[in-house]
Amino acid sequence: MNKGEELGMETFQFGEEIQSLMAVVQPPEAGNSFTALLELPANQAVKLLHSHEETAPNNLPSSVFPSAENSLETTTSSVVPNSSPNNVNLVKQEPIDSDSMHNSSPNPSDPVVSKSTKRKEREKNVKTSAKKIKSVANDDGEELPYVHVRARRGQATDSHSLAERARREKINARMKLLQELVPGCNKISGTAMVLDEIINHVQSLQRQVEFLSMRLAAVHPNIDINLDNIFSAESGSLMDYSFPGMVSPQPLSHQLWQPDGLIPQPLWGVEETNPNFITPENSFLSYDSSGNSVSLYTNQLKMEL
Amino acid sequence: MYTSSMLKKEFLNKWIKGLQICCSSKNKMDLMERKKKIKLSADIAMASANKTATSWSNALISEAKKNKQDTILVSQLLGSKSPLKLQKSTNMIISIHKRVQCKKILKRSCFNAGKRMMKKKKKNLGISRSNFATTIAKRLVKKRTKVLKRLVPGGESMDEVSLIKEAMDYILSLKVQVDVMRSVVAAAEVLIDDKLLKLVE
Numbered sequence: 001m002n003k004g005e006e007l008g009m010e011t012f013q014f015g016e017e018i019q020s021l022m023a024v025v026q027p028p029e030a031g032n033s034f035t036a037l038l039e040l041p042a043n044q045a046v047k048l049l050h051s052h053e054e055t056a057p058n059n060l061p062s063s064v065f066p067s068a069e070n071s072l073e074t075t076t077s078s079v080v081p082n083s084s085p086n087n088v089n090l091v092k093q094e095p096i097d098s099d100s101m102h103n104s105s106p107n108p109s110d111p112v113v114s115k116s117t118k119r120k121e122r123e124k125n126v127k128t129s130a131k132k133i134k135s136v137a138n139d140d141g142e143e144l145p146y147v148h149v150r151a152r153r154g155q156a157t158d159s160h161s162l163a164e165r166a167r168r169e170k171i172n173a174r175m176k177l178l179q180e181l182v183p184g185c186n187k188i189s190g191t192a193m194v195l196d197e198i199i200n201h202v203q204s205l206q207r208q209v210e211f212l213s214m215r216l217a218a219v220h221p222n223i224d225i226n227l228d229n230i231f232s233a234e235s236g237s238l239m240d241y242s243f244p245g246m247v248s249p250q251p252l253s254h255q256l257w258q259p260d261g262l263i264p265q266p267l268w269g270v271e272e273t274n275p276n277f278i279t280p281e282n283s284f285l286s287y288d289s290s291g292n293s294v295s296l297y298t299n300q301l302k303m304e305l
Numbered sequence: 306m307y308t309s310s311m312l313k314k315e316f317l318n319k320w321i322k323g324l325q326i327c328c329s330s331k332n333k334m335d336l337m338e339r340k341k342k343i344k345l346s347a348d349i350a351m352a353s354a355n356k357t358a359t360s361w362s363n364a365l366i367s368e369a370k371k372n373k374q375d376t377i378l379v380s381q382l383l384g385s386k387s388p389l390k391l392q393k394s395t396n397m398i399i400s401i402h403k404r405v406q407c408k409k410i411l412k413r414s415c416f417n418a419g420k421r422m423m424k425k426k427k428k429n430l431g432i433s434r435s436n437f438a439t440t441i442a443k444r445l446v447k448k449r450t451k452v453l454k455r456l457v458p459g460g461e462s463m464d465e466v467s468l469i470k471e472a473m474d475y476i477l478s479l480k481v482q483v484d485v486m487r488s489v490v491a492a493a494e495v496l497i498d499d500k501l502l503k504l505v506e
Contacts, residue, residue, distance in 0.1 A: 190442070195446065195453060199452050209486065
């Protein structure tokens with residue numbers, strides 16, 4: 001029985017999500033057992049399988065098949081399709097170290113299943129020295145019924161620990177993304193501390209929302225916002241501008257914000273229909289930098305004092 | 306980030322709509338009521354501006370629906386385009402409750418089984434240090450995930466994997482919300498100051 005076969009491993013990625021781990025081709029080691037799983041779609045797997053003929057592929061007793069299938073089921077985990085492509089795309093631009101998950105067709109053909117399960121059985125019997133390769137869910141929202149994981153050297157190869165390890169790696173990958181999202185988390189090591197930071201961040205954001213709404217409520221006794229003009233804020237320039245220092249009022253110029261490098265040509269008009277300031281209409285804020293066509297931000301607040 | 310500014314635009318639109326709706330009523334609301342309404346409209350605007358169907362947004366919306374006072378505002382704000390979404394969210398909430406109950410039952414049974422195991426394990430005094438450290442670490446992580454679940458809306462019934470994803474989305478949209486609100490508040494305050502100055506003059 002020639003168990004010293006090696007299979008070239010290739011990983012494929014669907015979608016633009018992760019350009020990480022490329023193929024890890026394990027050099028065959030003398031006397032080493034085969035390496036199991038393929039992370040290829042079914043047809044490719046069949047090709048590969050056929051190309052590397054197993055010595056006893058047909059000797060699989062049919063009785064093994066149902067149990068093998070069970071083992072296949074237990075060792076695989078389903079991955080929830082990624083439901084928020086936009087945000088995740090943004091966040092996951094950062095390369096993830098060693099994760100790339102893969103999509104395998106949910107109904108592998110019979111020979112493929114039998115062969116892969118048989119390989120799994122063999123793997124369970126023999127320790128492997130191959131590194132673990134995993135693939136991460138793709139972006140298209142396809143269901144991933146199976147995750148193929150290979151065991152590291154010296155680690156337990158029973159189905160439960162494999163599945164657990166897969167799950168743990170998933171969680172760790174996402175924790176890394178979260179770390180990059182929350183400022184100041186990169187240097188912290190250890191899940192508990194990172195989670196601490198994340199919790200603090202979320203709490204502070206929520207508290208900020210509360211305070212801001214309180215401020216807004218305190219400003220006007222009664223707000224009546226009337227949008228006469230459709231405003232369109234250009235991406236970036238106005239909206240991303242923060243206003244910590246802009247609140248100082250300038251009574252004569254209703255300039256509220258000045259984009260960097262732009263000479264503002266304020267088109268604001270303070271229209272006061274009534275000389276008595278009971279119901280004035282104030283329109284604040286429209287900058288029309290005709291040179292840049294940057295953005296016209298117009299709002300009208302009707303305030304009743 | 307390109308999507309964040311689009312999100313901000315949408316959020317601002319919806320929020321102002323919501324404020325218009327809630328302030329069209331001529332009642333004199335005191336500070337806390339106003340603040341609540343403002344916050345509510347901001348939250349709902351945030352949740353609905355999120356085009357992708359994240360579970361926290363659905364959870365927010367359905368929670369707001371439960372509160373009868375606010376349903377009018379919610380339904381008006383969301384408009385006609387999302388009765389489906391509302392239904393989806395309510396269905397989700399129902400299924401979430403069921404899931405939570407099932408998990409609780411499981412936990413209880415596992416806990417009782419685990420008690421027996423613990424009693425057996427206590428007899429084994431050879432606890433290595435590394436095991437000790439890892440168990441402590443695990444406990445800490447568990448505590449914190451519980452707290453996070455409470456913070457993220459709708460996070461009670463999610464497993465850890467999706468919880469982290471939801472937390473990411475939530476943090477992003479919270480940032481957007483804070484930025485937009487801050488700018489609006491600043492603008493409004495400046496305006497009020499100007500007006501007061503003019504009055505004084």
